[in-house]
Amino acid sequence: MLLQAREFRPELLSVDESLFSRVREELGGTGVRIVAGTEGACAVAALPEADVLLSAIVGEAGLAPTWEGIRPGRTVALANKETLVVGGQTVIDRIRAKGARLVPVDSEHSAIYQAMRGHPWSGVRKIILTASGGPFFGKTRTDLENVSREEALNHPTWKMGPKITIDSATLLNKGLELIEARWLFDLPADRIEVVVHRQSIIHSMVEFEDASVLAQMGIPDMKGPIAYAISGEERLPVGVPFLDLARTGTLTFYAPDHDTFPAIRLASRSIARAGQGPLYLNMANEVAVQAFLEGRIPFTGIFEIWERVLSEAPGTVPDSLEDIRRAVARATSLAKDAVSRSEIQSPAPVPS
Missing domain, CATH: 1.10.1740.10 (RNA polymerase sigma factor, region 2, helix turn helix motif)
Structure with missing residues (x-):
């Protein structure tokens, strides 16, 4: 972050409060104004000069900065799913009132967004979000009782922070994505399905009323969805390996085990209620x-x-x-x- 700040000299930089003194000292004389905490994040997010806001703070802490970032009526590239999980209709109403535009960054929602380019939602029967199944796929509830922290943090596909990795192990990450999809695409819970796809090659699918299905596929790498969201939906070379289907071989799909992992069922229930x-x-x-x-x-x-x-x-x-x-x-x-x-x-x- 310090290297980026010295190179690009942003007008404003927000950091965690614990880093404020050190960063201010390190960047002294650069002309960069340093702010901290939630207020600092909100100040950065509200800067009207930015064309695109990338909201990627983990957890409910990302809601307030995203709320302020909507104010100028810009494009908001949303990686912080909790903004919609927690804010729901209230956030959607603010987006509409300010003339802002939401573009999803999560690979699953980006896949739906990409698949729907050029297609009316009136022809959609349902959307299908894919889940890796996490590190405990195939385990029973009894097996999970003595799971260690280290085991839960060992995700088979993605390298993420500890909170999101645990969410993937419990499948609550997919439950939150289901809730986010409800608001992003204005669909009820019974038109959002989740399937376990261990290879993480198909990121999500759209099923249409004519029984055809469009799937967005690719090597699991977040550089693609991030670039698509912040570039104005351009197809940019970002260094992701190209998909070799012959080498990939078999793609498998399973229904989630709701008895062992209740997250998706609870997320659907929370929407329905x-x-x-x-x-x-x-x-x-x-x-x-x-x-x-x-x-x-x-x-x-x-x-x-x-x-x-x-x-x-x-x-x-x-x-x-x-x-x-x-x-x-x-x-x-x-x-x-x-x-x-x-x-x-x-x-x-x-x-x-």
Whole structure:
């Protein structure tokens, strides 16, 4: 980041608060103004000079900067799925009011977006999101009870940060993508299907009313979807290897195991119930994943936290950013309480 800042001399640079003093010292004399924290991220996102905003902050923390980034009515390349999972209709209403435009960055949603170029949505029967199945594909619920942090962080296809990698292991990442797809493409949950595709070559598919299916395929590499989103949908050479179908060989597909991995079923339920279900599911997950990474709850404890918190979700829809923040605080508090009741107890010391 420091190398980029010295080379390109941006007007404004936002960093984590813990890095503020160091970065300000390192970039002294460059003319770059340094800001920090949520306020800093919002200030950068709101700069009107930018043609495209790439929203890629992980988790609910990305909502406020994206909200501000919509204000100038620009193209928003959305990699932060939680903006739509948590903000839902409220964010969509703001996008329409400001004349902004959403372009998906997630490979699955980018695949749908690309497949639909030149096709009316009136002819679509359903969309099909693909999932790798994560590192525990084929395991039973009993197998998952003693999963370690290291095992859960070993994803078979993608190299990602710890939170998203755990989400992939639980399949909640696919559940959040299902919710995001509902808002991106204005489809009900029963027209969004998920299939497990271990090779991660087909990124998603669109099934039309005439029974034809369009699939977007390619080597799994995020450089492609990112470049497509921020370039104005140009086909740019980005250094991704070309797909050799003969060498790839067999492509396989499986139905998700909803009994072992309840994430997709819960995500669909949260959409069908409307209200704050997706928001509550997301916040339950953020708290539960952090607790698992800290060794405070078992892997399957994450699933239990989802269920408990989602059952408390109100049916009302927040109509402002402040309303969303209050709902986030309530859901987070419920999730923390649920974690405290599920924490792994240290064994009592053995008497000498």
